[in-house]
Amino acid sequence: xxxxxxxxxxxPKKALRDTYGEILVELGKIDPEMVVLDxxxxxxxxxxxxxxxxxxxxxxxxxxxxNLIGIAAGLAYTxxxxxxxxxxxxxxxxxxxxxxxxxxxxKLNVKLVASHGGVSVGQDxxxxxxxxxxxxxxxxxxMNVIVPADSIEMEKILKKVHWIKExxxxxxxxxxxxxxxxxxxxxxxxxxxxLKEGKDVSVIACGVMVSMAxxxxxxxxxxxxxxxxxxxxxxxxxxxxxxxxxxxKTGAVVTSEEHSIIGGLGSAVAEVLAENYPTILVRHxxxxxxxxxxxxxxxxxxxxxxxxxLKKKIxxxxxxxxx
Amino acid sequence: xxxxxxxxxIARELRIDIITMVxxxxxGHPGGSLSAIDILTVxxxxxxxxxxxxxxxxxxxxxxxxxxxxASPALYSVLxxxxxxxxxxxxxxxxxxxxxxxxxxxxQGHPAWQGNKHGVPGAEASTGSLGQGLxxxxxxxxxxxxANKDYKVYVMLGDGEVQEGMTWEAAMFAGHHKLDNLIAIxxxxxxxxxxxxxxIVNIHPLKEKYEAFGWHVIEIDGHDYQQIIDAFTQANxxxxxxxMIVAHTVKGKGISFxxxxxxxxxxxxxxxEHEKAIQELTTGGV
Numbered sequence: 001x002x003x004x005x006x007x008x009x010x011x012p013k014k015a016l017r018d019t020y021g022e023i024l025v026e027l028g029k030i031d032p033e034m035v036v037l038d039x040x041x042x043x044x045x046x047x048x049x050x051x052x053x054x055x056x057x058x059x060x061x062x063x064x065x066x067n068l069i070g071i072a073a074g075l076a077y078t079x080x081x082x083x084x085x086x087x088x089x090x091x092x093x094x095x096x097x098x099x100x101x102x103x104x105x106x107k108l109n110v111k112l113v114a115s116h117g118g119v120s121v122g123q124d125x126x127x128x129x130x131x132x133x134x135x136x137x138x139x140x141x142x143m144n145v146i147v148p149a150d151s152i153e154m155e156k157i158l159k160k161v162h163w164i165k166e167x168x169x170x171x172x173x174x175x176x177x178x179x180x181x182x183x184x185x186x187x188x189x190x191x192x193x194x195l196k197e198g199k200d201v202s203v204i205a206c207g208v209m210v211s212m213a214x215x216x217x218x219x220x221x222x223x224x225x226x227x228x229x230x231x232x233x234x235x236x237x238x239x240x241x242x243x244x245x246x247x248x249k250t251g252a253v254v255t256s257e258e259h260s261i262i263g264g265l266g267s268a269v270a271e272v273l274a275e276n277y278p279t280i281l282v283r284h285x286x287x288x289x290x291x292x293x294x295x296x297x298x299x300x301x302x303x304x305x306x307x308x309x310l311k312k313k314i315x316x317x318x319x320x321x322x323x
Numbered sequence: 324x325x326x327x328x329x330x331x332x333i334a335r336e337l338r339i340d341i342i343t344m345v346x347x348x349x350x351g352h353p354g355g356s357l358s359a360i361d362i363l364t365v366x367x368x369x370x371x372x373x374x375x376x377x378x379x380x381x382x383x384x385x386x387x388x389x390x391x392x393x394a395s396p397a398l399y400s401v402l403x404x405x406x407x408x409x410x411x412x413x414x415x416x417x418x419x420x421x422x423x424x425x426x427x428x429x430x431q432g433h434p435a436w437q438g439n440k441h442g443v444p445g446a447e448a449s450t451g452s453l454g455q456g457l458x459x460x461x462x463x464x465x466x467x468x469x470a471n472k473d474y475k476v477y478v479m480l481g482d483g484e485v486q487e488g489m490t491w492e493a494a495m496f497a498g499h500h501k502l503d504n505l506i507a508i509x510x511x512x513x514x515x516x517x518x519x520x521x522x523i524v525n526i527h528p529l530k531e532k533y534e535a536f537g538w539h540v541i542e543i544d545g546h547d548y549q550q551i552i553d554a555f556t557q558a559n560x561x562x563x564x565x566x567m568i569v570a571h572t573v574k575g576k577g578i579s580f581x582x583x584x585x586x587x588x589x590x591x592x593x594x595x596e597h598e599k600a601i602q603e604l605t606t607g608g609v
Contacts, residue, residue: 062496071461074465
């Protein structure tokens with residue numbers, strides 16, 4: 001838990017994909033069986049760092065994501081640990097059915113690591129803003145789904161799940177995220193992490209929204225609202241116990257994600273609460289709509305994915321709770 | 324090594340197994356199983372595929388992927404004959420109960436990989452959704468090359484299957500990487516579910532297409548044993564290119580009323596039709 005009050009705008013920032021590229025090279029040194037694949041976006045996803053370090057163990061499928069996934073499966077069938085990367089829209093969207101038939105159905109050891117998830121892709125516009133990937137991946141049996149909050153967590157996740165021989169979908173954004181987790185943080189699959197305790201309302205967030213949730217919580221402190229903030233990076237499996245526990249404690253839950261409010265973290269939390277401990281729930285995320293072009297953080301602001309947007313949702317939850 | 328007459332006797336036996344499996348299940352795909360079975364017989368029993376049914380995870384084994392997974396009765400009959408599974412297990416095809424640890428059938432409607440909890444020993448990939456097997460075979464071939472292993476990866480595609488765009492992504496990649504440990508067979512029986520391929524969406528000419536993608540192409544009659552043997556022999560000697568064997572076949576081959584009739588793509592025979600088929604296969608010449 002982070003005790004002291006922080007201002008996220010003053011924290012150092014780092015893009016998760018930069019960490020991804022660095023850790024791939026580290027893992028490649030200790031695991032000679034590991035291979036990495038990309039589909040003509042290796043500079044953007046940072047898999048090119050692995051390509052430079054281990055040219056024999058890197059394969060570029062070209063602009064052919066269906067073949068990318070099929071080849072990844074073939075390599076995994078022979079016992080290798082496989083990483084396959086592209087933008088979220090092309091990695092989770094285009095070849096979804098092949099992911100289902102090969103990687104999920106056979107529980108293959110393939111890590112699908114997507115960059116450019118969500119609307120913070122910014123100026124490329126709606127065509128490239130993937131807000132449906134967590135939903136698409138979460139529904140697949142055998143698939144683990146993780147949305148890291150910052151670069152420290154990204155590193156911890158990779159070093160842990162590399163050795164779990166199961167399918168994973170790990171989702172990163174394009175932009176630099178504030179580094180909020182302590183260096184000694186340890187990721188545990190299926191476990192949430194309480195960043196700040198509170199008693200009035202709980203915010204369960206993932207990805208870049210975790211740092212915004214923390215900022216919103218500190219700003220609301222000045223208004224006398226005590227917000228609990230939870231990083232729920234492990235969306236599948238999800239930490240049911242922690243969700244129920246925080247709902248019992250505060251009586252109102254807000255989910256926050258850079259993803260459609262349909263099918264992602266918000267839905268996962270709603271499912272847990274509805275079946276176990278019905279609680280007032282407000283889902284903060286991309287509404288049922290497509291995005292727009294513009295500078296990343298301006299697009300986020302425009303769609304309500306900002307500290308002020310989240311604060312409104314927190315107050316909405318409190319209003320509903322009182323009623 | 325078996326001679327051609329012995330191989331033909333095996334294929335006759337496997338055709339009986341195929342048609343009986345589909346009859347027992349009252350479900351399945353006889354037409355494309357019968358067009359493929361002569362090629363599979365030569366591959367598994369003619370001395371080409373290197374395998375050990377007692378050790379299905381042997382690292383140095385050759386791999387065979389049935390990308391046209393609906394021809395699963397052909398694969399299952401071969402796996403039983405080769406000794407991967409007991410022959411009596413064929414009666415569990417498309418049934419709930421069977422031989423997995425949790426009591427379900429390992430002979431799913433379409434093949435499940437041997438590492439899948441409902442998979443069958445000897446199946447090198449889960450297939451059935453068309454278009455994926457060639458890419459998977461490429462992954463296995465790349466892995467073998469990377470490990471300096473000399474195993475070959477064989478994969479069989481249907482002709483209708485190559486209407487799937489993914490197969491051309493794969494063809495381009497395999498040609499680019501000069502994967503000479505990859506041998507594909509295209510079961511060109513001319514028919515898909517809705518009818519004649521040339522009338523639905525024409526895929527021809529095949530030889531010129533694959534050659535343009537950097538493949539060595541061999542065209543054969545897929546029911547002529549000497550031609551099948553010669554094609555596999557040649558494919559194993561090709562260097563610097565993947566090989567595509569375009570095998571011209573007859574859908575429903577071996578059962579007179581099923582031959583060249585697309586209605587038999589995915590229909591089970593009645594009791595009378597099954598008896599007639601068995602009679603033809605038992606008494607006919609090979």
